[in-house]
Amino acid sequence: MKLKTECHEANHICDKNQYKEATFMEKVRLNIHLIYCRACRKYSMRNSKLTKAVNNPTVQTVSTSEKEVMKQRLQEQLNSSNS
Amino acid sequence: MATNQIDPTKWVDQYSDYLFNYTIARVNDREVAQDLISETFLAGLKSMKNFKGEATERTWLISILKRKIIDHYRKSNSKKGKAEVRINYKDEESEGDWLEERVADPFDKTAEDSIQNVELGEAIFNCLGKLPEKQARIFKMKTIDDFDTEAICNEFDITPSNFWVIIHRARTAMASCMEKDWL
Missing domain, CATH: 1.10.10 (Arc Repressor Mutant, subunit A)
Structure with missing residues (x-):
């Protein structure tokens, strides 16, 4: 295994980790990297804060099927006003 | 200064999430919120000629949506008085119906919390739009x-x-x- 972790790799692992997709080994490498790299520490902190903010349960989206319904209604209206 | 163009076919993809978050924070009901947004899009379509292009499309849609939300509350207000809300104690021992004794417990979510959450949602979709x-x-x-x-x-x-x-x-x-x- 490569011991030294480059910053861009560390960022990639950090991104993955936000979605809980990093492997155990990757997490170890990330944490070792964070010990000595201040820039990546900052990035990691911001990244996890962003995750926390976005995962807030009040943030909701419209589902794709509901969007389709809206699109259809809009399209019908468009057609009828054009004709 | 008619710099902002209008394109209804993209409305749903571009703005529905932002508008939905805006609405859900104010009416607290998914279905009502969706109806309101749908109505907003239709109303926008009808008054497209009045769009002067001074504001962005989104600002314009929000201003329509605001009126729709107000209308929604007017409607539900006019139904008021038909149902009576009684405040009673749950146990038999204590008597009376003092409103003061039924205030929410302080460990519940405060108004500040929910306001913050509302604004957070708007901020997220605002940034997403950029x-x-x-x-x-x-x-x-x-x-x-x-x-x-x-x-x-x-x-x-x-x-x-x-x-x-x-x-x-x-x-x-x-x-x-x-x-x-x-x-």
């Missing part, structure tokens, strides 16, 4: 709607490493957009 469209859509699918990486890769026809680069760019942009007030 990203390039593809980035915003992928980020939203992955982060808010919890899609699998593989599913998104298939839908957009990109490789996983391509996907992570997009996610990384989106996250960096989102973080710097929200940093001032939220992070």
Whole structure:
């Protein structure tokens, strides 16, 4: 295994980790990297804060099927006003 | 100064999430919120000629939506008085119906908390709107709607490493957009 972790790799692992997709080994490498790299520490902190903010349960989206319904209604209206 | 163009076919994709968050915070009911947004789009379509292009499309739609929300509350207010709300004690021993004794417990969510959450949602979608469209859509699918990486890769026809680069760019942009007030 490569011991030294480059910053861009560390960022990639950090991104993955936000979605809980990093492997155990990757997490170890990330944490070792964070010990000595201040820039990546900052990035990691911001990244996890962003995750926390976005995962807030009040943030909701419209589902794709509901969007389709809206699109259809809009399209019908468009057609009828054009004709 | 008619610089802002209007394009109804893109409304749903571009604004429905932002408008939905705005509405859900104010009416607290998914179905009502969706109806209101739908009505807003239709109303927007009807009065498209009145759009002067001074504001952005989104601001214009929000101003229609605001009226729709007010109308919604007017309607539900006119139904008032038909149902009576009684405040009673749950146990038999204590008597009377003092409102003061039924105040919410302080450990419950406070108004400040929910206001903050409302504004957070608006801030997120505001920042999302500033990203390039593809980035915003992928980020939203992955982060808010919890899609699998593989599913998104298939839908957009990109490789996983391509996907992570997009996610990384989106996250960096989102973080710097929200940093001032939220992070």
